[in-house]
Amino acid sequence: MRLGSRDDVRVLAYHRVLESADPSGFSFDTELISASGEAFREQMSYLKRHFVPMTFAQVLDYLDRGKRVPKGAVLVTFDDGYDDNYRVAFPILRDLGMSAMFFVSTGHIDSGRPYAYDWLVHMVCSTAASRLQAPELGVDWKLGDNLIARRAQASELLDRLKSLDDDGQSALIARLEQEWNLPREKGHPDCKPMTWDQLREMHRDGMEIGSHGVDHRMLAKLSNDHMRAEVQGSKQTLERELGAPVAVLSYPVGGPDAFDGQTIDAVQAAGYRMACSYMAGTRAVEAKTLYSLPRLPVERQMDREWFEAMVAVPEMFSYASRLRTG
Incomplete structure (x- = not known):
């Protein structure tokens, strides 16, 4: 019933998919582990059975033709560009015949340095x-x-x-x-960015690649010149390395203090057509939301029932956005 009455698009936000959601001796941020490989496969299979998985290119095509996006549309996204996206998540998506958008920070792909x-x-x-x-x-x-x-x-x-x-x-x-x-x-083997060769392979096999800035900086906290360099430079590098246009950006960190009106203006001026925040929720994709699309964070604590409930009724079962003060 809900799918029949709402036009909002579910945009799922992942960071890392590891072999285990609780790796032994892991000295990095476990809050960035979205799922184990096994859980991710279950989640993607569920989306394929019950929703309408789409790419950003398909959504933009619907908008360009003045058509409404199908009911139950869902987009899968990854932030940052960790190498486990290539090692663990990508083979699962490929096996299931699905796509996802991988937002990467190009400076880290260049250098191989941890974030x-x-x-x-x-x-x-x-x-x-x-x-x-x-x-x-x-x-x-x-x-x-x-x-x-x-x-x-x-x-x-x-x-x-x-x-x-x-x-x-x-x-x-x-x-x-x-x-x-x-x-x-x-560096450290537990926290490596992907390489350009890996991204090119993923892109050839149907994955979408988008911008997450150059050095994963909170764009609204930069000088105007630095912010514009992050936005423009990442797009130029991605298009040079992938040989294809890049139309979508995800604001690093993505909360209400990570982007503002000036940031959105710079993103539009650079030629991006959509941008994602990390604010929790769903919205219809339309002119007023194109550069601030909310997403539904997926985290390792979610069992199968919680994930399915969140995707079905996100306003009741998704995480609330965390707002920093000070």
Whole structure:
């Protein structure tokens, strides 16, 4: 009944799909693990049976022809560009004859470096230091004595960090890298971006690739020139490497403080035709929502019943958006 009465499109948001949703000794952000490979296959199979999986290109084609998107339309998206997207998620999608949009930060594809926020979590979980001091965030903590406690502290630190401007965020992470002798350039096998060869293979096999900026910066916290360089530069790099137009962007972090009117203007001026936020919800795809599409975050705690309920009745069973203060 609900599908027959609503025109909104479900846009599912994933980050990482790993072999296990609770990997042993994992020193990175477990909140970015959306599902195990087994659960992801079940979720995609369910969508294929009960909904209308679509690509962004198909949605844009409907809009260009003045037609309404089919009832039950669903889009699958991934943010950031982790290599497990290629290793685990992509083969499942290919096996099922489905597509997804992979929003990638081109600077990390170029460099192979882990993402700054991930590295902050890794440092907190891995450092031999016993204390964490970040006066700019009002933090002076004794670090936990086990991985679970450290993960909780890293999650709180990360949430506070995002209240700073871009320079402040970068400076804090760089300072901890130096103080704790954990340089990001060393990398880690549990947190690698995809390569251009992997992205090209995925694109040839029907996956969509979109922009997530150059260096995964919160666009609204950058100077206007820097913000425009992130938006334009990522599009230019993707189109050069993939040999195809790039029409869609996902705002890094994606909350209400990650993009604003100036950001949307820059995204439109750069030639993007749609953009996704990380605000929870569903909307009809129309002119007023094209550059702020909400999504439905998928997280590892969801069992099969919860996932199916969320997709069926998202206003009741999806996560509420987290709003930072300060």
